[in-house]
Amino acid sequence: MEKTVIDFKDVDVCQRDVKVLGDINFSMSKGQFIYLIGRVGSGKSSLIKTVTGEIPVYKGQATVLDFKLNGLKSKYIPHLRRKIGVVFQDFQLLTDRSVYDNLAFVLKATGWADKNEIRARIEEVLSMVGLSDKSSSMPYRLSGGEQQRVAIARAMLNDPEIILADEPTGNLDPDTSSNIMSIIHELSQTFGITVLMATHNYNILKNYPSEILKCEDGKLMKTVMPSEEDLTNKLIKFGLSRGYEYELVYQTVMRMYGPRF
Numbered sequence: 001m002e003k004t005v006i007d008f009k010d011v012d013v014c015q016r017d018v019k020v021l022g023d024i025n026f027s028m029s030k031g032q033f034i035y036l037i038g039r040v041g042s043g044k045s046s047l048i049k050t051v052t053g054e055i056p057v058y059k060g061q062a063t064v065l066d067f068k069l070n071g072l073k074s075k076y077i078p079h080l081r082r083k084i085g086v087v088f089q090d091f092q093l094l095t096d097r098s099v100y101d102n103l104a105f106v107l108k109a110t111g112w113a114d115k116n117e118i119r120a121r122i123e124e125v126l127s128m129v130g131l132s133d134k135s136s137s138m139p140y141r142l143s144g145g146e147q148q149r150v151a152i153a154r155a156m157l158n159d160p161e162i163i164l165a166d167e168p169t170g171n172l173d174p175d176t177s178s179n180i181m182s183i184i185h186e187l188s189q190t191f192g193i194t195v196l197m198a199t200h201n202y203n204i205l206k207n208y209p210s211e212i213l214k215c216e217d218g219k220l221m222k223t224v225m226p227s228e229e230d231l232t233n234k235l236i237k238f239g240l241s242r243g244y245e246y247e248l249v250y251q252t253v254m255r256m257y258g259p260r261f
């Protein structure tokens with residue numbers, strides 16, 4: 001039995017005074033991969049922010065690694081964050097400096113001082129994502145997929161136990177999305193990293209099947225993948241058929257309405 005790394009019991013997830021998700025229960029063990037789905041505004045990002053300690057927990061019991069999130073003192077939050085790699089939809093790279101300096105910045109901010117160790121670690125993480133030759137590039141010279149690979153390399157810097165990915169392929173075309181997903185999946189398998197990934201991407205759910213949690217009507221629940229037939233029928237109801245821009249429209253429909261089944 002792998003150790004539990006995330007454990008939420010009867011937790012309310014709130015944005016300011018508003019309850020976004022109530023009484024949620026879920027846990028993740030080391031190396032587990034869980035998808036988070038749900039329509040726009042259903043609480044996926046809020047749940048992810050609760051796991052990182054950005055949103056405090058006032059009701060229920062939440063534990064991430066060895067940290068109890070209830071009443072977690074702000075001085076401990078950096079220690080928690082060091083063990084969590086986060087990947088966002090919009091990459092969030094610093095635009096004024098090179099790939100190398102983006103990564104060096106994070107290492108220095110998290111206590112790395114030795115120049116040679118910093119260089120060696122940056123080379124390691126860039127090679128994990130196949131970008132060894134882009135170290136001196138500026139982010140705006142890179143494609144969206146390459147920028148996201150830098151963001152994944154950044155998430156790997158401190159050898160995280162958990163990766164939280166908030167729609168990491170949301171800004172990418174289908175081929176690039178599939179490449180990004182294969183990198184995240186492989187890193188998770190190779191290093192036993194626990195991954196919680198919010199996504200609207202049906203192809204990812206289909207090609208890398210794993211457990212799915214859905215945010216809906218203020219609750220978090222287990223669910224299963226909708227069948228392709230169900231979804232196609234839904235699209236037909238929207239007056240669409242397979243063909244031109246199907247993929248794009250499909251993702252939009254998934255995003256707006258979520259897989260309702």
Ligand SMILES: Nc1ncnc2c1ncn2[C@@H]1O[C@H](COP(=O)(O)OP(=O)(O)OP(=O)(O)O)[C@@H](O)[C@H]1O
Pocket residue numbers: 015016020038039040041042043044045046047215
């Ligand atoms: N900083 C904030 N302050 C107040 N309310 C917020 C804040 N961020 C989000 N909310 C509200 O919390 C609810 C959940 O938002 P959240 O961003 O978690 O949804 P989501 O499932 O990630 O949506 P999306 O698919 O658009 O990313 C929404 O009603 C949203 O308006």
Ligand SMILES: [Mg+2]
Pocket residue numbers: 044045046166
């Ligand atoms: Mg979100």
